[in-house]
Each structure stands twice: as C-alpha cells, then as structure tokens.
Amino acid sequence: xxxxxxxxxxxxxxxxxxxxxxxxxxxxxxxxxxxxxxxxxxxxxxxxxxxxxxxxxxxxxxxxxxxxxxxxxxxxxxxxxxxxxxxxxxxxxxxxxxxxxxxxxxxxxxxxxxxxxxxxxxxxxxxxxxxxxxxxxxxxxxxxxxxxxxxxxxxxxxxxxxxxxxxxxxxxxxxxxxxxxxxxxxxxxxx
Amino acid sequence: xxxxxxxxxxxxxxxxxxxxxxxxxxxxxxxxxxxxxxxxxxxxxxxxxxxxxxxxxxxxxxxxxxxxxxxxxxxxxxxxxxxxxxxxxxxxxxxxxxxxxxxxxxxxxxxxxxxxxxxxxxxxxxxxxxxxxxxxxxxxxxxxxxxxxxxxxxxxxxxxxxxxxxxxxxxxxxxxxxxxxxxxxxxx
Numbered sequence: 224x225x226x227x228x229x230x231x232x233x234x235x236x237x238x239x240x241x242x243x244x245x246x247x248x249x250x251x252x253x254x255x256x257x258x259x260x261x262x263x264x265x266x267x268x269x270x271x272x273x274x275x276x277x278x279x280x281x282x283x284x285x286x287x288x289x290x291x292x293x294x295x296x297x298x299x300x301x302x303x304x305x306x307x308x309x310x311x312x313x314x315x316x317x318x319x320x321x322x323x324x325x326x327x328x329x330x331x332x333x334x335x336x337x338x339x340x341x342x343x344x345x346x347x348x349x350x351x352x353x354x355x356x357x358x359x360x361x362x363x364x365x366x367x368x369x370x371x372x373x374x375x376x377x378x379x380x381x382x383x384x385x386x387x388x389x390x391x392x393x394x395x396x397x398x399x400x401x402x403x404x405x406x407x408x409x410x411x412x413x414x
Numbered sequence: 415x416x417x418x419x420x421x422x423x424x425x426x427x428x429x430x431x432x433x434x435x436x437x438x439x440x441x442x443x444x445x446x447x448x449x450x451x452x453x454x455x456x457x458x459x460x461x462x463x464x465x466x467x468x469x470x471x472x473x474x475x476x477x478x479x480x481x482x483x484x485x486x487x488x489x490x491x492x493x494x495x496x497x498x499x500x501x502x503x504x505x506x507x508x509x510x511x512x513x514x515x516x517x518x519x520x521x522x523x524x525x526x527x528x529x530x531x532x533x534x535x536x537x538x539x540x541x542x543x544x545x546x547x548x549x550x551x552x553x554x555x556x557x558x559x560x561x562x563x564x565x566x567x568x569x570x571x572x573x574x575x576x577x578x579x580x581x582x583x584x585x586x587x588x589x590x591x592x593x594x595x596x597x598x599x600x601x602x
Contacts, residue, residue, distance in 0.1 A: 228433065228434060228435040228452070229433050229434055229435075231452055231455035231456045231459060231593065232459065234430075234433065234434035234435075234456045234459075234460075235434075235455065235456045235457070235458070235459025235460045235463065235593060236459065236460075236463055237430050237433075237434075238430050238431070238434055238456060238457075238459075238460035239459065239460035239461070239462075239463035239464035239467075240463075240464070241423070241426050241427050241430050242460060242461075242464045243464040243467055243468060244423060244426070245423045245427070246468060246477070246481050246482070247471070247477055247478075247481070248419055248423065249416075249419050249420075249423065249481065250481050250483055251481075251482075251483050252423070252427060254509045254510040254513070255509040255534075258509060258530050258531055258533075258534035259534045259535075259537075259538055261531060261534075262531055262534050262535040262538060263538075266535075288538060288539070288541075288542070289541050289542035289545065290537070290538045290539075290541035290542070291538065293541075306417065307416070308416050308417070308419070308420045309420075311417055311420035311421060311424065312420040312421075312423065312424035312427075313424065313513060314424070315420060315421045315422075315423075315424030315425040315427075315428065316424045316425070316427055316428035316431070316510065316513045316514060316517075317428060317513045317514070317516060317517045318421075318424075318425050318428060318517065319424065319425040319426060319427060319428025319429035319430075319431075319432065319514070319517065320428045320429070320431070320432045320437055320513065320514035320515070320516070320517020320518055321517040321518075322425070322428075322429055322517075323428070323429045323432035323433055323437075323514075323517075323518075324432065324517060324518045324519065331438075331518055331519060331520065335438075335440075335520075336519050336520050336521055336522075337521055337522060338522055339438065339439045339440035339443065339506060339522075340440055341439075341440050341443050341444060341447075341506075342439070342443070342506075350522050351521075351522060351525045353504050353505060354505050354507070354522040354523075354525040354526040354529065355525050355526070355528060355529035355532075356501070356504065356505075356529060357501040357502070357504045357505025357506075357507065357526055357529060358501065358505060358507070358512070358525070358526040358527060358528065358529020358530040358531075358532070358533060359501065359529045359530070359532050359533035359536070360497050360498065360500050360501025360504075360533065361498050361501035361502055361505065361507070361508060361509065361526075361529075361530060361533065362509060362529070362530035362531070362532075362533030362534045362537070363494075363497060363533040363534070363536055363537050364493075364494040364495065364496070364497030364498030364499075364500075364501065364533075365494060365498055365509055366494070366533075366534055366537035366538070366541075367490045367493060367494030367497065367537060367544075367551075368490060368491045368492075368493075368494025368495050368498065369485050369486060369488075369490070369491060369494070370485050371498070371508055371509045371510065372502075372508040372509070372510060372511075373508075373509070373510045374485065375485060375491070375495075376457075376461075377457070377460065377461060377464075378483075379484075379485060380461045380465070380589075381461055381464045381465045381468055382465070382468065382482060382483075382484055382561050382565060383465065383561045383562040383563045383565075383581070383582050383585055384484045384485055384487070384560070384561045384562075385487040385555070385556055385560050385561065385562065385572065386484070386485045386486060386487040386488075386491050386559075387485070388562075389487055389491045389492050389495065389555075390491050390492070390494070390495040390498075391495070392492065392495065393491070393492045393493070393494065393495020393496045393498065393499060394495045394496075394498050394499040394502060395446075395499065396495070396496060396499065397495070397496040397497075397498075397499030397500050397503070398446045398498075398499035398500070398502050398503040399446050399447075399448065399499075399503075401446075401499065401500050401503035401504065402443055402446030402447045402503035402504075403446075403447050403448070405503060405504050406443060406447055409447075411447075411449055412449060412450075412599065
C-alpha cells in the first residue's frame with residue numbers, strides 16, 4: 224500500500240525550508256553523530272572511566288577513547304549531558320514521523336512494516352539481517368566521513384561545502400551500482 | 415529555548431521527511447536503482463532552493479554568520495561515503511530516515527538502528543588505531559573546512575574574490591534545473 228506523498232515540487236520546497244530554518248535559528252541539521260552519543264551514554268552506564276571531568280579540556284570533559292575525546296572532548300561532554308540540542312533533535316524526529324503517520328491514511332501495511340516490496344521481490348531471504356548489516360555499514364561510513372545524508376549531503380551542499388560534494392560522490396558512486404545489482408530480480412519501474 | 419528549538423526543528427524535519435516519502439525504504443532503494451527518481455528530485459530541489467535563500471541572506475547580512483558550519487574535506491569523506499553507499503543501497507535507510515521509519519512502525523528500521531549503533535561503536539573503538547595506521551585518510555584536502563562559495567570570515571571559499579551570491583546562486587540554479595529536468599525514471 225502506498226504512502227500519501229507530497230509531489231517533488233511541494234516536498235522539495237518544504238524540505239529546503241526546514242534546512243534553511245535550522246541554519247537560521249541554530250545550526251545546520253546533522254544526525255549521525257547522535258548514534259555515537261547514544262552508544263556513549265549506554266557505555267557510560269557500565270563503565271566509570273568513559274567520560275571524566277577534565278578542567279584542561281575545552282569542554283570540561285575528556286575520555287580515554289580517542290574519538291570521544293576529539294575536539295576538546297565535545298562528544299564526552301554530550302554523553303555526560305545528553306539533554307542537548309543534537310540529541311533532543313533526533314528524538315523529536317521520531318515524534319515528527321509518528322505525527323505524520325497518525326495524520327495519514329492509508330496506513331503502512333503489515334508486510335511493508337517488515338520489508339519493503341522491492342526487498343520481498345529480490346529473492347534475498349532475511350530482511351532483518353540485511354537491514355542490520357546495512358545499519359553497521361551506513362553508520363561506520365558516516366562516522367568515517369564525519370557526517371551523513373543530512374549533515375554532509377543536504378546541509379553541506381546547501382553551504383557549497385567541498386566535503387558535501389565529495390560525500391555525495393562516494394554515496395552515489397557505490398550506492399547506484401550496488402542497488403541495481405542487489406535488487407536485479409525485483410520488478411522494474413516506479414510502483 | 416535550545417530544547418524548544420530542537421523539538422520544533424527536529425519534529426518538523428521528521429514530519430517532512432515522512433511526507434516526502436523518505437521514511438519508506440522502497441523509495442530510497444528504487445531511487446538508487448534509478449527506477450523512481452521522485453526523492454532525487456526532492457533532494458536536488460531542496461538543496462538548490464535552501465542554498466539560494468541562504469546565500470541571499472548571507473549577502474544581505476540578515477543571518478548570523480556563526481551558524482554556518484563547514485565540515486572538513488579529507489579522503490575519509492569519500493571512503494566513508496562509499497561504505498555508506500553500500501549499506502544505504504541494500505537497506506534503503508540512512509541515519510535520519512530510519513528514525514522516521516521507526517516512527518511509522520517499520521520493524522526493519524528498528525533493526526537498522528541497532529545495526530547503526532553497532533557501526534557507530536565499531537568506529538568509535540577503531541578511530542584511534544585508524545588515525546595511527548592511516549593518518550593520510552584524515553589529512554585535509556584543499557584546506558579542509560572549505561566551501562566553493564565564500565560564506566564569511568570563519569571559513570575560506572575556493573572561488574576567491576568572485577561574489578559568493580553569484581557563485582552559490584549559479585550552483586543552486588543548476589540543482590533546481592536538475593530537479594525539474596530529471597525524468598521520473600531511467601530505462602535500465
């Protein structure tokens with residue numbers, strides 16, 4: 224069953240307006256960092272030395288982990304104080320998705336909730352395994368690149384950042400051939 | 415105030431992503447297979463439109479310049495993008511759209527998020543070793559935190575003394591024309 228979608232003109236203008244609103248009010252939109260922060264919060268529950276108070280660091284916090292300690296312990300600080308802009312932003316995104324679904328008819332079908340049609344036709348058995356592996360690759364890649372589709376591609380290219388164009392080239396350079404090959408048995412054409 | 419803005423902008427972003435169909439992995443996979451370019455048109459238009467207005471605001475001094483944030487360019491951006499692209503193609507989710515998918519009750523989106531949390535911790539743990547073994551991956555390209563059009567004094571622009579609005583405006587128009595002219599699908 225199809226979701227009711229805005230057409231590209233309306234959708235593109237409104238999506239662009241949201242990216243613009245973010246940079247006018249606060250800063251460019253970014254998402255993938257918050258996966259690291261969430262991991263750090265969980266890690267911090269089970270270990271005493273992930274985040275330490277450190278007067279010598281610019282954020283006031285440091286970590287024994289080199290990544291969390293980067294940029295003057297900024298990630299360490301956000302792990303210690305999770306109710307910050309970036310983390311709440313990501314939680315609010317889930318809420319925005321829920322709100323849109325609540326207001327929309329028809330609802331997503333039970334089959335589609337488990338796997339999209341294009342996957343069911345692909346001949347690959349386990350959707351959850353593929354989704355899991357995809358998640359690992361996407362977030363590993365995003366953190367290596369320093370941003371994701373939101374931060375690098377949308378916010379980055381909006382500001383004409385060199386890094387945004389490089390990231391987009393990488394994503395589509397790999398994504399298009401892999402998708403064509405991986406879903407070669409699925410029905411063609413827009414559905 | 416910060417928290418209020420986070421809820422407002424985050425909530426709007428999630429809502430709009432869902433309304434353009436980006437929370438549905440079917441649409442993202444079919445975009446990458448070049449079978450349904452609806453989302454590609456949406457993204458191109460959104461980037462072009464927001465960029466045009468952003469640089470108009472910068473040119474007239476009507477936006478706080480410190481809100482601009484240019485991320486560094488280094489080889490890892492391309493390598494990370496390639497790894498990202500593989501996962502994106504097979505799963506049909508990215509770090510933002512999976513949150514919206516979960517909001518819509520999609521179970522595969524939840525599994526993707528678990529995978530993402532594992533990927534993020536793997537990178538967090540491997541970062542120190544990566545930097546020590548392959549420092550070249552993280553060394554800046556073309557000055558690192560640079561943009562094509564000048565955004566102000568904090569970051570440098572590659573287009574030198576050309577007026578930023580003319581440079582960014584030209585790029586923005588190319589993106590918007592691309593959105594308009596891109597066909598609904600390619601015959602592959």
